[in-house]
Amino acid sequence: MDIIRRILLLLIAYVLIVSLNIVSFGYLYYKHDSIAFSDRIPMSNRNINNLPFQEAVYFSGITYFTIGYGDITAVDGIGKFLTILQGFSGIIVNSTFTGMFVYYLVKRSKNILITNRIFIRYKKSTKRFYLSVRVGNKGRALVNVNRVLEIFLYENDVRNRRFHLSQEYYYFEKLLYWDIDLHAEENKELLNYLKLALFNDENILIRVSIIGTDIEAGELMFVSKYYTNHSIQFIKEYVGLYKWKGHQRTEINWKDFQKIYKLDHDLIEDFRNI
Template identity: 65%
Template sequence: MDILKRVLKLLAIYILLVGLNIISFAYLYYQHCVIVNSNWIEEHIENSQSLYFHDALYFSGITYLTIGYGDITAVDQLGKFLTVLQGFSGVIINSTFTGMFLYYLVKRPRNIIITNKIFIRYKDNNDRFYLSVRVGNKGRALVNVNRVLEVFEYEESNRKRILHMAQQYHYFEKLLYWDIDLHDEKNKELLDYLKAAIYQDKNILIRISIIGTDIEGGEFVFVSRYYTRYCIHFIREYIGLYEWQSHKRSTINWNDFNKTCRLDDKKIQDFKNL
């Protein structure tokens, strides 16, 4: 659907430019009386009968779209110059838009989305907290996916990266949940930065990046999102996105992509004591 919208928009622009080209040159042909009907050309061209504007419009159209039919012809140097100029402008417009059409038909649209907040998620089944985001893919599947988390802090007017983490995911079809275990000792530094941001108003910036390759087109795909400390929310779980039909998953309701269930205050206090 995204491709169709972009192609239709480009097609409308193309039709408008072609129409303006034909009308503009038709006006010039008519205004300067530089075209006549081939059957009316007399021995002295200056005595040949001039054509009406709709004839000039017809000549302009076939000059742009074809090499002409010979029923109408230019009668002087200015007319020949305008004819060649219009033919050249047609080549430029058509070749440019042909390339753009092919580009938009092949190019993958920006259809990888990341939640607009970053979450500290509590899971009841193992009584652990996770730093979590949900990633959605509205297009073709990706392979060789890298998930990257970076934490930055500001020192005066400079931004400094203080933490970098990455994980590889081999195949990404529709939904991907990146949950980073904050109880794991190797993630203690990340935990400390999060607690400092939430409880001590430390000015940090978190960036989540998704990098992968389109499985069909082989196109490189990159998307990232930034989060300030105000974007860190506590949740219990994400709202499910799949719509079910006869006990089978069917379509995904992308309208609920950013919806979550809030974590109760007691568990939030438990995180503070972590």
């Protein structure tokens, strides 16, 4: 629907600009008395009566679209100049809008979603806590996806990046759950920053970025979202968005994309002791 809306808006703009061009040049032809019916031009006298304005607009229209029936023609230098000028203006407008139409037909909509909050997710199956976000893709699949997590601290009014984590994911179809194991030794630094934010009210800024390539158009996609220490929430699970019927997935319910199941308070206290 985003593509249709963009194309309709572009089409409306094109019609308005072309109409303005035709009416404007029609007025100039009419004002300067520079065109006439071809079969009414005297061989020895070019001083003829001006055509009606609607005929001037008609001539302007066929000139813009380079049709040139020959029933009306320019009778002096000004008319010939205006005819050539309008022809060039038509080429410029048409080529510009043709390029824009192609661009918007191919251009991918901004349809990559990231949850509005960043979560600390407890998985009962592993009895571990994970830093987690859910990413949704409402468009074509992405390949060569790079997921980036960064943590910034403010020091002397300067925002400095203190943590960086990047992971590759080769194929992203519709939904991606990025769960970072906070019990893993390599993520101890990340765990410490999260504890500072949650229990010491440290003013940290977290940025999650998704970078990938559209599988059909080859267009590079980038989306990112920022989270403060107040955007961190404990959950036990995300609300499901679809079900499997054999090998077929039901239609994804994007309305529930942000919905989660909160974690019990007792388990939140266990997070302190990791």
